[in-house]
Amino acid sequence: MNIVVELRKVVKDYRLGQTFFRALRGVDLAVKDGEFLAITGPSGSGKSTLLHLMGALHRPTEGQVLFEGMDLTSLSPDELARLRNTKIGFVFQQFYLLPRITAWENVALPLAYARVRPAERRERALAALARVGLLEFAQHRPNQLSGGQQQRVALARALVHNPKLLLADEPTGNLDTQAGREVLELFHSLHKEGRTVVIVTHEPEIASSAERIVVLRDGLIQEERHGLR
């Protein structure tokens, strides 16, 4: 199986005023094409940092992040942006939709940065909304949608440019059980369609629904095990 993204001896420091906080202390991890991976662990263990590194939002302090064999440390900010724009889809705990624009416009946002023609953007955004079952809410603004619906709009936005890798940071963390289950179901059905999915979660139920589970503690991989699938 091909490897989509691989971390080699990755160390990540954050600056906290005068001191540094070491979020990751040397992580080796490879995500295979078509895999459903869950990253779990207590808060502060470095889960989100790991996800951001995979998603080209960060560059490691030490070590390498290889995306389809390409070393991200050698890429310029513009090239990283292009990578995020074409190969990666993000879903966040707080949805992170732009409040002033409609659902379909939010979904179309990555396409605007990819310089897709406006007519095609709308078409593809509506198709992505249909995929998450929210076509009839295309003209709604985020504040007119429930939390579950907002997260599904965010998922449509992550899908609209047909990315290689879908990254989700606690996607059900702000949702009630029912809405959380629906969103998780969507991730699973997307995985079945062949997409590579990495989910960060601290909920054991969600973690165990993945193919492979990586447990982080204090910036190191503590344990790796198979999930239920």
Added chain:
Amino acid sequence: MVFADLLRSAFSALSSHRLRTGLSILGIVIGVAAVVATISLVSGATAQMKERIAGLGIRTITINVFPTAIQSASAARALTQELTDKLAAADYVSLVVPIALSRASYTLGTQSRDLSLLGVTPQYLLLFDNFYPASGRFIHELDEGEKVAVLGANVAKDLFPDEDAVGELLTVELGGQKVPFQVVGVMVERGTVGNQTLDDYVYVPLSTLQTLTGSRQFTTYIAQAVDAESVEKAASAIEGVLAATFASATAQAGVSAQRGGALATPFGAARTQRLTPYSVIVQKTMISTYEESVRTLTMILASVAAISLLVGGIGIMNIMLVSVVERTREIGIRMAVGARPRDIRNQFLAEAVVVCVFGGLLGLGVGWLAAWLGSLFGRWPFVISGYPALLAVGFSVVVGLIFGLYPAIRASRLDPVEALRYE
């Protein structure tokens, strides 16, 4: 992001903070309006002054010829006629009118009044617009040698306050003898034109005056250039004629007819030194002096206006910095879905430029309105041209770019993850 996207997102962002956007626009409106109004007002005032100065005879060249030897009255007359014809034939000269000024006095009751007798030919009237007899007539060809007079408006008011002066007899004392003049006309009020106070003269035929004063008076020739641009060339041509005419006299006097430093007069500068037996004075220096001072005034006013534009620009920068902080999360989201740093920078620049262009266009309107009102109060022409319009819009785009650039660059340099986490 294509241009249309940038504009759309700028309008959407700006319309979500209407009051704030409105105030930012207002700052630019005031700055641009100040610039536009200043330029328009000054050019209106300048146009008016230029018109007035042109009325004062910008084309006029004054030539003074000093007597080189004692001449008989008939010789003086002959010289005057000969020189008038020669000067009129010079290049770029459209008209030459000889005049002579003589002091005389007049006794009114017990008081003695000074009078200025101006010897003129009928062509004198051609030198001025709107100068004609209010009653009676002006000096005529047939008056040559006759003792007739036409009064300037002030003289008539002074000497004949209650009656029409036409037909009256005006007896003046000239060179020790009493000379009676028949008043045949009174001129309209015309004010001062160049260095000539038209209302204060008593106009008499030139030949009459020359006969009465002999050759003691020097003669002045007033020449007119074909147009305002040719004044200098006409003056040079006139100098050529004069230099040729007076070459022998100058050589005799041992004086070179070299053109030297300008002899300043309140209304112009003598082009030749007084060492020559003639001087040529143009009015043009007056205009250039005037234009110089207008330019200085414009610079000062424009600097003040530019400062208010600067203040408006600082307002824009302030608001854009606040906006960047407020929208840190949005910047993070856009970066996460693939916005490059330059996309973020352009987005914020577009907002600043949209604000400034709006402010610029509104400011143009307000500025023109202010200039129009100013022109009503100042009674000068309202001058409107494309130049301040271009300047205003250009200025505001530049202000938007300059003051929007720093906040925009700050926005573009945010770290995506930190931006997303920003509360």
